[in-house]
Amino acid sequence: MHCSRCGAALPSAPPSVCAACGYHVYVNARPTSGLIIVRDDRFLALLRAREPRAGLWELPGGFCDGVEHPADAAVREAREELGVDVVLGELVGMYLGTYDYQDETLPVLDCIYLASLPSGASITLDLEEAAAMTWLPIAAPPAMAFGTMDRALEDAQKLLVR
Structure with a gap:
C-alpha cells in the first residue's frame, strides 16, 4: 500500500x-443504502444480473454518492433499479x-430501510x-447475496411484529 497523498x-x-x-491513512467503509420493500408478509427480492454474486437474491x-444521505440514496436506488418512488419507512x-x-474487497456500511410501494405502482426493472x-x-x-442483507431481514422481522 502507498500513501494517497505523496505516494510513498x-x-x-x-x-x-x-x-x-x-x-x-485509513480504510473507511463505503456507505450503501438498501431497501426491504414490504407488502403484506413478503419482501421484494431481486435476482442479481451482474457480479459480484450474480444469480443470487438481493x-x-x-x-451512496459523495455526501448523499443514505435515505436519499435508498430512494434514488429504487427509482433507478425499479422505476418507482418508494415510500421510505424506518x-x-x-x-x-x-x-x-x-x-x-471493499468494506461497506449498509444502511437498510423498510419501504413500501405507493398504491398502483408498477415496477420496471x-x-x-x-x-x-x-x-x-x-x-x-432464502440466503441472500450478502450477509448484511440476511441480518437486516432478521431485524426487519422483529420490527414488523411489534
Missing part, C-alpha cells in the same frame, strides 16, 4: 501513518460487510441490475 510506501497496512509526509440498493439498521469490486424479481416470505427468506 506505507510502513504497514492501514490504519497507518506515512513516514514520508505524516499523512494518516435487496434493491447501492452505493431505518432497520446499519451493517458492516464487504463488497468485491475491481479485484479488491433495470435489467442491467436485476435479471428478475419476486416477492419472498419475510419470515423464511
Whole structure:
C-alpha cells in the first residue's frame, strides 16, 4: 500500500501513518443504502444480473454518492433499479460487510430501510441490475447475496411484529 497523498510506501497496512509526509491513512467503509420493500408478509427480492454474486437474491440498493444521505440514496436506488418512488419507512439498521469490486474487497456500511410501494405502482426493472424479481416470505427468506442483507431481514422481522 502507498500513501494517497505523496505516494510513498506505507510502513504497514492501514490504519497507518506515512513516514514520508505524516499523512494518516485509513480504510473507511463505503456507505450503501438498501431497501426491504414490504407488502403484506413478503419482501421484494431481486435476482442479481451482474457480479459480484450474480444469480443470487438481493435487496434493491447501492452505493451512496459523495455526501448523499443514505435515505436519499435508498430512494434514488429504487427509482433507478425499479422505476418507482418508494415510500421510505424506518431505518432497520446499519451493517458492516464487504463488497468485491475491481479485484479488491471493499468494506461497506449498509444502511437498510423498510419501504413500501405507493398504491398502483408498477415496477420496471433495470435489467442491467436485476435479471428478475419476486416477492419472498419475510419470515423464511432464502440466503441472500450478502450477509448484511440476511441480518437486516432478521431485524426487519422483529420490527414488523411489534
